[in-house]
Each structure stands twice: as C-alpha cells, then as structure tokens.
Amino acid sequence: xxxxxxxxVGATGLVGQxxxxxxxxxxxxAEFVLFASARSAGKKINWRGEEYTVRExxxxxxxxxxxxxxxxSAGAGTSQKFAPLAAKTGCVVIDNSSYWRMDPEVPLVVPExxxxxxxxxxxxxxNPNCSTIQAVVVLKPLHxxxxxxxxxxxxxxxxxxxxxxxxxxLENGLKGEPPKKLxxxxxxxxxxxxxxxxxxxxxxxxxxxxxxxxKILGDESLKITATCVRVxxxxxxxxxxxxxxxxxFELDELVDAIRQQQNVxxxxxxxxxxxxxxxxIDAAGKDNVFVGRIRRxxxxxxxxNLWVVADNIRKGAALNAIQIAEILVKNFQ
Ligand code: A2P
Numbered sequence: 001x002x003x004x005x006x007x008x009v010g011a012t013g014l015v016g017q018x019x020x021x022x023x024x025x026x027x028x029x030a031e032f033v034l035f036a037s038a039r040s041a042g043k044k045i046n047w048r049g050e051e052y053t054v055r056e057x058x059x060x061x062x063x064x065x066x067x068x069x070x071x072x073s074a075g076a077g078t079s080q081k082f083a084p085l086a087a088k089t090g091c092v093v094i095d096n097s098s099y100w101r102m103d104p105e106v107p108l109v110v111p112e113x114x115x116x117x118x119x120x121x122x123x124x125x126x127n128p129n130c131s132t133i134q135a136v137v138v139l140k141p142l143h144x145x146x147x148x149x150x151x152x153x154x155x156x157x158x159x160x161x162x163x164x165x166x167x168x169x170l171e172n173g174l175k176g177e178p179p180k181k182l183x184x185x186x187x188x189x190x191x192x193x194x195x196x197x198x199x200x201x202x203x204x205x206x207x208x209x210x211x212x213x214x215k216i217l218g219d220e221s222l223k224i225t226a227t228c229v230r231v232x233x234x235x236x237x238x239x240x241x242x243x244x245x246x247x248x249f250e251l252d253e254l255v256d257a258i259r260q261q262q263n264v265x266x267x268x269x270x271x272x273x274x275x276x277x278x279x280x281i282d283a284a285g286k287d288n289v290f291v292g293r294i295r296r297x298x299x300x301x302x303x304x305n306l307w308v309v310a311d312n313i314r315k316g317a318a319l320n321a322i323q324i325a326e327i328l329v330k331n332f333q
Pocket of ligand 1: 010036057
C-alpha cells in the first residue's frame with residue numbers, strides 16, 4: 001500500500017477517538033493530521049508513540065495542505081461546510097454525519113454489502129447510520145437469496161450513539177443528576193425518541209434506518225418500518241429485526257447464509273448456556289456483528305425474526321469508515 005495522508009476531523013469526539021484506536025490497531029499506512037473545533041485547538045494527544053497537536057478546522061485547512069483521505073465525524077454542520085472544500089482539493093471524504101447520506105451523488109457504503117459503490121464517489125462517501133450498518137450486514141445475504149418484502153426494525157440503542165454528552169447523561173444520571181443532552185433521564189429508563197421528530201411523527205433516526213436500508217441494498221421497493229429506542233446501555237446497539245420474504249426458505253439454510261456473511265459472529269444456540277444469544281456486553285469493543293434468536297415468524301407465510309447486536313461506535317461508525325478507507329488505499333496503488 002502507498003503511504004497516504006489522512007485528516008481526522010472530530011478527533012477529540014467519541015467516534016474520533018475510536019478512529020484513532022482502530023487506525024492504530026490495523027496499522028493503517030498513513031501520515032495523520034488531527035482536527036477538531038477551536039475549543040480543542042492546541043490539545044496534545046499521545047498516539048502511535050507520538051505526540052499530536054490538535055488543530056482547529058477552518059476554511060483553509062484543506063487548501064493549505066494536500067490530503068488523500070479525510071475521516072469526518074464532527075456533526076452534520078461541519079460536514080456540510082467542510083466536506084465539499086476537502087473534496088474540491090482531490091481528497092476523498094468519508095463522512096460519518098447524516099448530511100450527505102441521501103444525496104444521490106454520494107455513495108452510502110457498508111463494505112460487506114455494497115463495496116462496488118465506492119468507485120462511484122465524486123469526493124464524498126457517506127458512512128451510514130450506526131443502527132442501519134449492523135442490520136444491512138445481515139440482511140444482504142437474505143435479500144440476495146429470498147428477496148425481502150418487508151422489514152420491521154425495533155432498536156435498543158446505546159447512549160454512546162448520542163456522543164459524549166449522552167454518555168455523560170447516563171454516567172451522571174446513575175448518580176441522580178438530571179440529563180444535559182438527552183430530552184429525559186436515561187438511567188432506569190427507555191426513551192422512544194432518537195433525534196428529532198419529523199412531520200410524519202417518525203423520528204429522524206427511524207427515517208434514516210428506513211431510507212438508508214433501501215439505498216444500501218439498492219432496492220426502493222422494500223417496505224420498512226422502524227421504532228428506535230435509547231436504552232441505558234453505554235456501548236453496543238441491539239436490534240430486533242423482523243423480516244418477511246417473497247420466497248420460501250428452509251431455516252437451516254437461512255442460518256447458514258447468515259453464518260457465511262463476512263464479519264458475523266453467531267450465538268444462535270439457546271441450549272448453549274455460555275452464549276445462548278448475543279448481548280450488548282458481548283459486542284462492546286468488538287468488530288463483528290453478532291446475530292442470534294433466529295426463528296421462524298409463524299404469523300406470516302415466509303418470515304423470520306433475528307436479534308442483531310454490534311458496537312455502534314466501532315462497526316456502526318469508525319470501523320466501517322476505516323474499512324472504506326482501506327479499500328480506497330488499495331485502489332490508490
Ligand atoms: P471539540 O472536542 O473541539 O468540540 P462527540 O460527537 O463525541 O460530541 O464529538 C464531536 C467531535 O466534533 C469533537 O471532536 C468536536 O471537537 C468536533 N467538532 C464539533 N464542532 C466542530 C467544528 N465546528 N469544527 C471541527 N470540529 C468540530
């Protein structure tokens with residue numbers, strides 16, 4: 001691989017910190033510059049055996065210096081303004097925010113599902129929403145084999161998905177303090193609202209899951225509904241995924257199709273007392289998507305229920321972006 005130059009934008013945030021640890025773990029072959037807001041300018045970060053000084057991101061950051069890749073996780077406003085500036089200089093932005101995801105000119109990529117879309121990029125590649133990524137990794141082989149008609153998502157999402165503020169709301173909420181970021185206390189509670197409400201009374205998170213699933217699987221005919229819930233868990237999202245197919249399936253063959261998908265770990269033996277099913281504590285800090293509770297939905301002619309768990313900051317954000325970057329770097333050769 002050619003040594004390239006990478007900007008990490010939002011390096012002090014939860015996803016940004018995960019970018020740094022995964023880049024180090026995977027020994028990503030590049031030279032790095034770390035950016036955040038003016039609040040963090042000058043902050044020192046010890047990483048990969050070196051001291052890095054965080055720079056403030058500004059209008060000239062990408063004009064002054066040439067980058068091959070920029071990993072963005074600094075909110076939609078920052079991506080809206082700075083991703084096009086970076087792309088204009090020939091840098092490929094891998095953007096973790098929601099801002100560019102539904103733009104028809106911007107590929108929305110999960111490497112286990114639609115890696116072929118990477119080469120269609122015009123300077124910006126969007127990283128999907130965390131709850132969507134872990135679901136589509138599992139849906140892809142099933143859609144290929146049995147053609148999905150309808151999906152019902154019900155999510156149980158960790159506070160880390162809401163950034164450092166939501167994480168602190170749970171940490172401090174356990175000590176009896178009121179929340180500062182989330183709309184209600186999260187300790188001992190479940191909040192059936194993630195992001196703001198849209199005019200249809202679905203939350204933005206629910207709309208993201210519905211629309212992004214269709215875009216990544218390349219099938220606008222899919223019928224999808226979703227309910228997204230914030231739960232008092234620090235790391236890893238859990239999801240109940242109910243799927244109805246056009247075609248008939250044998251359960252053991254369906255289980256095998258999921259087992260053969262890359263980067264999936266299956267805990268699907270209810271008689272296995274150690275790992276009868278995956279839980280957030282199994283997935284936290286891990287790279288794979290965990291699947292279990294696979295059982296036929298007897299209420300329809302051809303349907304199945306799945307339980308899907310993954311670390312929302314790793315596979316749901318930073319790792320997925322870095323997998324895309326690894327494919328780009330290979331293509332640079
Ligand atoms: P900072 O730490 O300086 O505020 P999280 O989602 O965990 O809250 O992290 C958000 C990340 O985005 C942080 O690194 C934050 O930097 C960064 N950020 C927020 N606003 C901007 C901005 N306008 N320009 C660059 N980085 C930003």
